[in-house]
């Protein structure tokens with residue numbers, strides 16, 4: 001029986017929440033494997049809206065195990081707040097259905113302070129981070145300074161590690177001209193929150209190994225998107241984790257062959273939040289149209305998203321790098337009513353046509369999209385639940401995208417509602 005990993009194939013915000021929720025009905029375990037509460041996954045179920053940031057999307061369904069894997073970074077206060085807010089919406093959370101990796105690193109108040117100080121220091125080259133401390137928390141992990149969930153059991157370890165960490169970071173804050181922070185204050189705050197986290201701590205790699213062995217279906221839930229991958233994205237305008245399918249294995253704690261089918265969530269056009277290269281951006285009426293029709297505001301920060309045409313070059317690259325086998329195409333209905341639609345099929349750089357996005361930030365800023373224009377449709381595709389209900393030109397658009405990216409569209413989403421989905425192949429059965 002196959003497992004499925006869901007990853008974003010653009011700059012995030014592709015509509016992963018809905019697809020993961022939809023797929024989680026077929027899964028037994030749902031695991032987040034990278035990122036933190038910088039993510040925002042919106043689920044709409046029977047008209048009720050759930051906004052999740054770190055909790056796996058499986059949490060809103062009964063009888064599933066949701067795991068926050070070791071590859072994530074966890075802000076314990078934000079997590080407790082999120083847990084309280086979904087509980088208030090009637091979702092049951094217990095140590096039986098929510099498990100937090102004992103080896104996941106924590107995001108502390110110092111990390112958000114450093115995120116803000118570093119962004120301010122970057123001036124007009126700021127990345128436009130979500131300000132959640134994600135980058136500095138991953139830096140600490142790699143520098144072997146992190147406090148991890150398992151440390152919360154031992155106050156003396158917390159104290160010791162905090163002192164070492166703050167010795168380092170206060171020197172940085174002084175350098176930035178920012179106010180220093182006290183290890184004792186952070187210690188007290190951690191001692192206040194730990195009893196709300198520790199009951200959920202678990203040996204998650206083992207739970208996953210047992211589930212896999214027992215033939216249970218595992219759904220790996222990615223956040224952000226391949227173009228924000230710290231290795232393969234538009235560096236340095238990226239987040240601080242990897243999104244490729246290999247990370248699903250490392251960040252959940254399973255063998256690579258347990259990851260299974262990789263489904264790339266892909267919006268029928270393109271958006272990005274924050275700064276950085278965006279070859280097909282439409283800073284004009286088209287961008288305005290897409291932003292308004294698509295409600296393109298960040299779930300986490302409320303920022304207006306930049307909008308543009310579909311970029312087949314970027315998605316093709318994401319498919320190859322991410323190990324994507326099939327695509328879930330989302331928000332097709334946003335294109336309803338456009339007379340014509342452009343699709344970027346290649347880039348032009350210094351008079352040459354190229355079929356990939358180079359790594360250099362100079363080249364990334366210089367590439368010009370080469371467009372094909374295709375006919376739009378005036379009928380509505382919103383809410384379609386079968387191919388037959390789609391306007392003929394919309395079907396043609398989907399087929400054209402499939403051809404350009406060389407990968408089948410296995411799922412099509414035509415509204416935020418769970419059931420407005422057209423299934424070509426069930427990823428769990430492929």
Ligand code: IMP
Pocket residue numbers: 011012013038039040127128129130131132133134135223224228237238239240273274275
């Ligand atoms: P960070 O992850 O907060 O460090 O932000 C780094 C970059 O990634 C910024 O451009 C953010 O806007 C972007 N980013 C982070 N998380 C998401 C997400 O879930 N969706 C879209 N963009 C994101």
